[in-house]
Amino acid sequence: xxxxxxxxxxxxxxxxxxxxxxxxxxxxxxxxxxxxxxxxxxxxxxxxxxxxxxxxxxxxxxxxxxxxxxxxxxxx
Numbered sequence: 039x040x041x042x043x044x045x046x047x048x049x050x051x052x053x054x055x056x057x058x059x060x061x062x063x064x065x066x067x068x069x070x071x072x073x074x075x076x077x078x079x080x081x082x083x084x085x086x087x088x089x090x091x092x093x094x095x096x097x098x099x100x101x102x103x104x105x106x107x108x109x110x111x112x113x114x
Contacts, residue, residue, distance in 0.1 A: 063110075066103035067093060074099070 074096055075089035093100055094113040108114040 064107060066101060067107055070096075070100040070104050 070093055071089050074092050075085075076092075077085070079085045090108060090111065090113040093104065094108055097105055097108065097114060100108075105114060
């Protein structure tokens, strides 16, 4: 039983660390997202995907670093 709890705890911690790294990778797109994306729905996966689509559609208005992030996640 203790091994199962330890495994679940380790899995949860690794998932949390992975999410933090992913959010840090999105930082180059933060200024463009603040200008171009609709934030009225809050921060959900659907709104993040829609924001990525918006940034890709306006790719000439975002930085090269942001375009690299969009390419990495398949938006460009």
